[in-house]
Amino acid sequence: MAKHDKIIIGNSTILNPVPVVMVSCAGKDPSKDGERPNIVTIAWAGTVNSEPPMVSISVRKSRHSYNLIKETGEFVINLVNKSLAKSCDYCGVRSGADEDKFKSCGLTSVKAEGLEFAYAIKEAPVSVSCKVTQVLELGSHDMFIAEVVAVTADSYLKDEEGKLCLDKAKLISYNHGEYFTLGEKLGFFGYSVASDDVFEKRMGYKKERDKYKHIREEKAAGKNGKKY
Numbered sequence: 400m401a402k403h404d405k406i407i408i409g410n411s412t413i414l415n416p417v418p419v420v421m422v423s424c425a426g427k428d429p430s431k432d433g434e435r436p437n438i439v440t441i442a443w444a445g446t447v448n449s450e451p452p453m454v455s456i457s458v459r460k461s462r463h464s465y466n467l468i469k470e471t472g473e474f475v476i477n478l479v480n481k482s483l484a485k486s487c488d489y490c491g492v493r494s495g496a497d498e499d500k501f502k503s504c505g506l507t508s509v510k511a512e513g514l515e516f517a518y519a520i521k522e523a524p525v526s527v528s529c530k531v532t533q534v535l536e537l538g539s540h541d542m543f544i545a546e547v548v549a550v551t552a553d554s555y556l557k558d559e560e561g562k563l564c565l566d567k568a569k570l571i572s573y574n575h576g577e578y579f580t581l582g583e584k585l586g587f588f589g590y591s592v593a594s595d596d597v598f599e600k601r602m603g604y605k606k607e608r609d610k611y612k613h614i615r616e617e618k619a620a621g622k623n624g625k626k627y
């Protein structure tokens with residue numbers, strides 16, 4: 400067995416990169432200061448189920464948004480592109496208890512598709528309307544688990560065949576405390592075993608080196624019975 404020669408950095412939330420999203424929400428009476436549409440930046444967000452589509456966000460009880468989401472059981476996950484990056488950071492360092500963050504950032508609140516109380520951010524390329532189904536008290540954060548009830552997207556993200564092209568959205572991610580745009584496309588789901596034709600069609604260039612060709616050929620010949 401090889402000798403373990405890694406440095407030990409202790410136990411922490413080191414899983415990186417993660418998405419960083421702008422979660423919008425509102426109270427039941429948005430005309431009141433404390434219940435107006437608000438935006439909170441969330442890095443502890445994730446997809447947790449496919450059918451039905453479900454997501455989670457983890458929020459500290461001390462956040463103004465926590466009370467709004469708890470009260471209405473609704474929130475919207477707005478995906479963040481390069482032009483929203485600074486507003487995204489701002490909404491993560493100022494509280495909606497003290498100011499109208501939509502106004503401070505020059506953003507527009509629009510009624511969220513499929514929800515009664517929450518608002519979406521018009522300038523976001525994609526907005527995901529969510530209804531809370533469970534709240535888990537984990538320690539520092541409560542995790543809101545929610546079902547996705549609607550997704551809206553900017554029309555420029557669709558190609559002629561109606562396919563959603565998220566690569567056009569210029570989304571950002573969050574890596575160990577810093578924001579980044581996405582880099583070079585390395586592949587696609589299943590590209591390690593894709594045929595030459597599919598590879599070329601999806602990547603726009605020919606495969607240079609086919610590391611797994613022999614496994615594909617063995618499989619096609621019935622020698623390797625493994626299924627994925």
Ligand SMILES: Cc1cc2nc3c(=O)[nH]c(=O)nc-3n(C[C@H](O)[C@H](O)[C@H](O)COP(=O)(O)O)c2cc1C
Nearest residue numbers: 440441442443458459462463464491492493494495
């Ligand atoms: C990049 C970034 C990620 C953050 N992620 C979370 C998170 O996952 N959960 C959370 O409770 N707060 C998170 N915060 C902090 C809140 O966004 C911040 O406290 C915000 O001011 C709360 O706004 P509110 O009081 O209007 O709800 C994050 C902040 C930043 C800048």
